[in-house]
Amino acid sequence: MSKLKTVWQFYIDGFRSMTWGRTLWLLILLKLFLLFVVLRLFFFHPVLEGKDAAQSSQFVGEKLIEKGQGEK
Secondary structure (H helix, E strand, O other), rough: HHHHHHHHHHHHHHHOOOOOOHHHHHHHHHHHHHHHHHHHHHOOOOOOOOOOHHHHHHOOOHHHHHHHHOOO
């Protein structure tokens, strides 16, 4: 347990002494938020929402068949 505590303290001390690192981490987190939350809300609508398992499998099967026929 003491090795885990030592490693934890190492990282905590490293983050405390950061100057530009905090800004970069903030930019990374903002980018992830934009990618996974905002883009999903506006561009990736859940098409299977409100359907049961049989309806979902029917829908997916139809879409796969359409894509397969479109490649010929």
